Amino acid sequence: MPELPEVETIRRDLSAGLIGRKIVGVTVNWPKMVQIPSPEAFKQRLTGQTISALDRRGKYLIFQLDSGEVLIIHLRMSGSLLLVRDAEADRYARAVFVLDDDSRLVFRDTRKLGVMWLVEDAEAVVGKLGPEPLDDAFTTRDFAGRLRRHKAPIKAVLLDQSAIAGIGNMYADESLFAAGIHPRRRACDLSNDEIQRLFSGLRRVLKQAIECCGASVSDYRRPGGARGTAQSAFRVAHQKGKPCPQCGTPIERIVIRQRGTCFCPRCQPEDKR
DNA sequence: CCCGGAACCTGAAGGC
């Protein structure tokens, strides 16, 4: 599942091949994917535009266009973006952007959950997101202030995109393990020391995953088709039943807010101390 | 405001 490290990897991989390229053709095979505007207007307004920059906000990719408009893509569960040179048939290609150097950007998405927008102002789509966890402006104090407002389980707050942007199920579990915090602890009950550990653990986990070019657990592929390797460093995510790398206790899996949650019952005790 | 649950989707995995 593409989370912040996967989307950041896609952004970096695509930048060199996309910036400065003109979009000369657009095909949409799954119209429901286009949120704004209508699929017809989407194709028409996009054609002829040059991509001037590629940004990321949370799990959203933002293509800056020379008209001042932005193309925004969210890959959701199973989406990937592939930059290819041939027009090979792919039953899961939901949209294809043909570029002026004859390359093609293919939006591939088995489950059809991915979405796109073409808008004048990116804030209309990403305006409600919380801070970027890797931003220099994001501090422990800021983090603490946000956690204090939530009585919900810390796992749920980490997944709340309006609280902090870009964290999904895998990296939420990894961050909580890194900090030694039980995922069901209430966010507002965490001590300053725990918040500090979670803050640094979260940033370390995300940075390391970016260095590994993301985690290929299911559909995720880099734009050239390669896999990421971050999944091989997972300590608890998707590790149910395996021994904890720190203490050997079997990793448990519970459900919090309808999300599978993996943790070590010994390294992440429910009652602190 | 908060929470649970369903919806959107389909391939993979599990049960019998």
Add this chain to the structure above:
DNA sequence: TGCCTTCAGGTTCCGG
């Protein structure tokens, strides 16, 4: 072997 059910989880929406 094969059919049927359940699961996976990012986001939004609806009802209590």
